Amino acid sequence: MLAAALVLALPACGEGFGGGPVPQQTGPAALRVLISSSGEAETRAVTAAAQQWAAAEGHTVTVIPAQDIAQQLGQALAGSDPPDVFYVDAARFADYAAVGALEPYAERLPAAGDFYPALRQAFTYQNRFYCAPKDFATLALQVNGRLWARAGLGAADVPRDWAGLRTAASRVKAVGIVPLVLDSSFDRVGAFMLQAGGWPVSDDGTRATADSPQNRQALEYVQGLLRDGLARYPQQVDTGWAGEAFGRGMTAMTIEGNWIRGALAADYPGLAYTVHELPAGPAGPGTLSFTTCWGISARSRFKAQAVGFVEAMTTADAQLAFARAYGVMPSLVSARQAYLREFPADEPFLAGADYARGPVNAPHMDRVMSDFDSQLARLAVADPAVMLRRLQRNITAALER
Numbered sequence: 001m002l003a004a005a006l007v008l009a010l011p012a013c014g015e016g017f018g019g020g021p022v023p024q025q026t027g028p029a030a031l032r033v034l035i036s037s038s039g040e041a042e043t044r045a046v047t048a049a050a051q052q053w054a055a056a057e058g059h060t061v062t063v064i065p066a067q068d069i070a071q072q073l074g075q076a077l078a079g080s081d082p083p084d085v086f087y088v089d090a091a092r093f094a095d096y097a098a099v100g101a102l103e104p105y106a107e108r109l110p111a112a113g114d115f116y117p118a119l120r121q122a123f124t125y126q127n128r129f130y131c132a133p134k135d136f137a138t139l140a141l142q143v144n145g146r147l148w149a150r151a152g153l154g155a156a157d158v159p160r161d162w163a164g165l166r167t168a169a170s171r172v173k174a175v176g177i178v179p180l181v182l183d184s185s186f187d188r189v190g191a192f193m194l195q196a197g198g199w200p201v202s203d204d205g206t207r208a209t210a211d212s213p214q215n216r217q218a219l220e221y222v223q224g225l226l227r228d229g230l231a232r233y234p235q236q237v238d239t240g241w242a243g244e245a246f247g248r249g250m251t252a253m254t255i256e257g258n259w260i261r262g263a264l265a266a267d268y269p270g271l272a273y274t275v276h277e278l279p280a281g282p283a284g285p286g287t288l289s290f291t292t293c294w295g296i297s298a299r300s301r302f303k304a305q306a307v308g309f310v311e312a313m314t315t316a317d318a319q320l321a322f323a324r325a326y327g328v329m330p331s332l333v334s335a336r337q338a339y340l341r342e343f344p345a346d347e348p349f350l351a352g353a354d355y356a357r358g359p360v361n362a363p364h365m366d367r368v369m370s371d372f373d374s375q376l377a378r379l380a381v382a383d384p385a386v387m388l389r390r391l392q393r394n395i396t397a398a399l400e401r
Contacts, residue, residue, distance in 0.1 A: 022299050024304065029305035033062065036069035049322075069086070082101075115133050124361075133292075136331055137329060138352035181233070184379070185376060194288070194357050214282075243256050261345070329349065
């Protein structure tokens with residue numbers, strides 16, 4: 001909220017913030033790149049790639065790992081000298097684009113048409129494709145092999161739709177095992193809304209569509225799982241997140257992104273589990289995507305050089321190198337087969353790219369979705385219709401701003 005307040009306090013201007021066109025410098029550039037690193041592996045990989053590009057092109061690049069990128073980027077954009085290139089989370093992208101903080105360069109990239117459509121949409125604002133998706137993750141269903149067999153279930157019983165999920169969960173519950181643990185936020189429950197054919201906002205991000213029969217059907221389905229003991233939230237089984245409950249053998253199923261692979265390997269080595277696409281809903285398959293883009297400051301003095309840097313960071317070879325280094329999926333369709341040859345177990349995650357949807361892509365949504373998350377935490381005892389009416393009002397008010 002602090003970052004959003006700092007950014008939204010700035011006057012919007014297509015040439016930067018209130019200072020007219022930013023003078024551009026040609027020749028060697030000194031780029032500063034702010035990243036929100038997932039750990040040492042990502043920091044090392046991005047730094048090495050940046051230094052290699054800089055040496056080849058005659059520039060210098062300083063990679064800065066942020067401690068809290070939302071706060072640091074917000075403060076930097078509110079100041080007079082922001083970094084040239086920076087990670088932008090899809091959930092915050094529209095806030096920055098709406099005030100003119102970002103250079104809309106992505107359509108000029110040679111690979112502009114090669115990014116997955118859902119990722120392009122995540123970084124499109126008012127019909128302009130702003131920034132190149134760096135990589136992405138999707139949600140899938142993880143199944144604990146030992147607990148699955150203990151419930152008398154086999155490969156044919158892996159749920160393919162909502163009815164199958166309820167049936168399998170009921171059989172798991174019957175032998176005294178928690179069937180499913182999932183996070184209580186929109187970042188998980190939202191997938192069910194998509195599978196039902198609903199979503200909180202219209203496709204163009206201009207209208208609230210939260211209070212719909214489809215969204216209500218989704219919340220009522222998840223509510224039924226919670227009330228019948230077929231699903232639990234992590235706090236209900238005394239764990240910090242669903243991956244912990246799954247790794248500790250406290251649940252037969254969970255719904256997480258491909259980041260769970262590294263977490264389980266590190267904390268629960270030897271755990272036997274399988275990964276599957278999420279069960280389809282009444283409207284078909286649906287999953288959520290999580291991504292960041294390479295943002296370029298509208299006030300950078302080195303925009304052309306920054307675009308060249310991003311172009312180098314988003315080639316298929318560069319993205320595959322990042323995938324090997326710290327476990328992300330490439331954002332280019334053309335890199336798909338090469339990625340699957342190296343990481344065949346991730347096929348269910350990558351399959352979701354064809355029907356995934358990113359965060360709610362509209363300005364001022366942070367507080368709105370945080371409030372909805374607090375409502376979802378009480379879904380088992382709440383009225384879905386009341387929750388959706390509240391969400392509808394909040395989104396409408398935010399969009400009217």
